[in-house]
Amino acid sequence: xxxxxxxxxxxxxxxxxxxxxxxxxxxxxxxxxxxxxxxxxxxxxxxxxxxxxxxxxxxxxxxxxxxxxxxxxxxxxxxxxxxxxxxxxxxxxxxxxxxxxxxxxxxxxxxxxxxxxxxxxxxxxxxxxxxxxxxxxxxxxxxxxxxxxxxxxxxxxxxxxxxxxxxxxxxxxxxxxxxxxxxxxxxxxxxxxxxxxxxxxxxxxxxxxxxxxxxxxxxxxxxxxxxxxxxxxxxxxxxxxxxxxxxxxxxxx
Numbered sequence: 001x002x003x004x005x006x007x008x009x010x011x012x013x014x015x016x017x018x019x020x021x022x023x024x025x026x027x028x029x030x031x032x033x034x035x036x037x038x039x040x041x042x043x044x045x046x047x048x049x050x051x052x053x054x055x056x057x058x059x060x061x062x063x064x065x066x067x068x069x070x071x072x073x074x075x076x077x078x079x080x081x082x083x084x085x086x087x088x089x090x091x092x093x094x095x096x097x098x099x100x101x102x103x104x105x106x107x108x109x110x111x112x113x114x115x116x117x118x119x120x121x122x123x124x125x126x127x128x129x130x131x132x133x134x135x136x137x138x139x140x141x142x143x144x145x146x147x148x149x150x151x152x153x154x155x156x157x158x159x160x161x162x163x164x165x166x167x168x169x170x171x172x173x174x175x176x177x178x179x180x181x182x183x184x185x186x187x188x189x190x191x192x193x194x195x196x197x198x199x200x201x202x203x204x205x206x207x208x209x210x211x212x213x214x215x216x217x218x219x220x221x222x223x224x225x226x227x228x229x230x231x232x233x234x235x236x237x238x239x240x241x242x243x244x245x246x247x248x249x250x251x252x253x
Contacts, residue, residue, distance in 0.1 A: 008141070009041070009141045009142050009143030010141070010142050010143055011139060011140065011142075012040075012116050012117045012119065012139075012140045012141075012142060013116075013137060013138065013140070014114050014115060014116030014117070014138050014140065015045075015114045015122055015135065015136055015137060015138040016106060016109070016110065016132045016136050016137075017136065017137050018046070018136055018137065019048045019104045019106055019136060020109055021106055021108040021109030021110075022106070022108040022109075023104055023105050023106040023107045023108070023132075024104070024105065024107070025048075025049075025050035025102050025103065025104055025105075026101060026102075026103060026105035026133065026134070027101055027102070027204070028097055028099075028100075028101030028102075028103075028203050028204060028232075029101075029202065029203035029204065029230060029231070029232035029233075030096070030105070030125060030126045030127050030133045030134075030231070030232065031094040031095060031096035031125070031126045031133065031232070031233060032094070032095045032096075032122055032124075032126075032132070032133055032134070032135055033092060033093070033122070033123050033124050033125070033126070034093050034095065034120055034121060034122040034123055035090070035091045035093070035120065035123060036087045036088065036089050036090050036091075036093060036119065036120050037089060037118060037119055037121070038089055038118065038119040038120075038142070039086070039087065039088050039089060039119075040087055040116075040119045040120060040140050040141060040142050041084060041085065041086050041087070041140065041141040041142075042059075042083050042084070042085040042087060042138060042139075042140055043082065043083065043140065044080045044081060044082050044083060044138075044139040045080070045081055045083060045095075045134075045136065045137065045138055045139070046079070046080050046081075046135075046137040047074055047078070047079055047080070047081055047103055047134065047135070047136070048077070048078050048104035048136070049074045049075065049076050049077065049079070049102060049103055049104075050076065050102040050103070050104075051076050051102050052073070052074065052075045052076045053073075053074065053100045053102065054071055054073050054074070054100065055071065055072065055074045055081070055097055055099075055100060055101070055103070056070070056071040056097065056098045056099050057069065057070050057081065057083060057095065057096070057097055057098075057135075058094075058095075058096050058097070058098050058233070058248075059085050059087070059093060059094070059095060060093070060094040060095075060233060060248050060250065061090060061092075061093055061094075062090060062091060062092035062093065062179075064175060064178040064179065064233075064247065064248040064249055064250050065247075065248060066246075066248050067085075067087075067093075068083075068085040068086070068087075069098070070082070070083050070084070070085070080137075080139075087120075094126075094233060094250065095135055096232075096233045097134060097203070098203065098205075098233075098235075099203075099204070101134070101203075101204075103133075103134040104134070105127075105131060105132065105133045105134065106131065106132040106133075107130060107131055108130070110125075110129070110130055110131060110132045112125075112129060116138060116140050117142070119140060119142055120138075120140065122138075126231050126232070126252065127231075169190045169191045169192040169193075169194045169240070169241060170189070170190060170194075170240060170241075170245070171189040171190065171191060172187065172188060172189030172219075173186075173187075173188050173189075173238060173245050173247065174186070174188075175187075175236060175247045175249055178247075178248075178249055178250060179250035179251070179252045180249075180250070180251065180252070181227070181251070181252055181253070182225065182226040182227030182229060182251055183223065183225055183227060184223075184224055184226070184249065185221055185222065185224070186198065186221070186222045186224060186236065186238075187219060187220070187221050187222075188215065188219075188220050188238070189218070189219050189220075190215055190216070190217050190218065190220065191217060192217050193214065193215065193216050193217050194214075194215055194240050194241060195212070195213075195214055195215075195240065196213055196214070196215045196220075196239070196240045197210070197211070197212045197237075197238070197239040197240070198210065198211040198212075198222070198224065198236065198237070198238055199211075199236075199237045199239075200224070200226065200234050200235070200236050200237075200249065201234060201235040201236075202229065202234055203232045203233060203234070208226070208229055208234075209224060209226060209229075211224070224236075226249075226251055229251055230251070231251050231252050231253050232250075232251060233248055233249070233250055233251075234248070234249045234250075234251060235247075235248060235249070236248075236249050
């Protein structure tokens with residue numbers, strides 16, 4: 001056991017500072033795209049909500065993997081939502097809202113890129129260069145960390161619980177290309193034949209695509225067609241053997 005002290009880092013602020021200019025409350029399904037030039041913590045963002053409700057903000061990387069998520073009650077009007085997302089260097093991160101949105105989207109006074117010191121730059125919006133969606137006045141922490149004292153040995157009793165030891169047939173679950181413009185492939189790798197269900201969920205939580213089939217053992221590739229769907233971040237649920245596996249799928253214009 002050790003005592004741990006957290007050392008604060010330096011704070012930076014960036015992004016569009018407020019919702020000045022024209023715009024309106026938006027139903028959702030859009031995102032901001034940004035590059036992380038160095039490691040940092042996204043501490044808070046400012047939101048302008050048309051109604052009081054719980055909101056879920058998600059951080060998605062360039063290949064559609066959900067890296068962080070945070071849900072909190074957001075009051076109507078202006079407020080800051082605490083995220084504390086630890087972000088490592090990489091390009092084409094997406095910041096979006098899953099489910100209830102009703103947040104302000106600016107349609108004027110937008111000028112990309114928005115630079116946050118030497119650690120990040122907000123490069124655009126999925127709706128186009130004249131739009132800025134949802135997340136204003138980013139508060140970013142750079143540096144800092146934790147400092148631990150010398151470890152002290154501690155004796156504990158550990159109780160090991162056994163459950164049902166049931167082998168899972170699934171050995172791989174991939175989506176490509178991702179992002180895409182509506183047509184994408186899903187590859188699964190199975191040890192045994194299994195009943196598989198795919199369902200694609202839109203940013204508002206609605207099921208927009210569904211397939212059910214018996215997959216043989218080995219590599220199985222299915223092509224899914226979402227070309228009629230609007231751009232946004234979708235969730236692909238795969239159900240098999242009583243379990244659910246998820247992958248984020250990014251549809252672009």
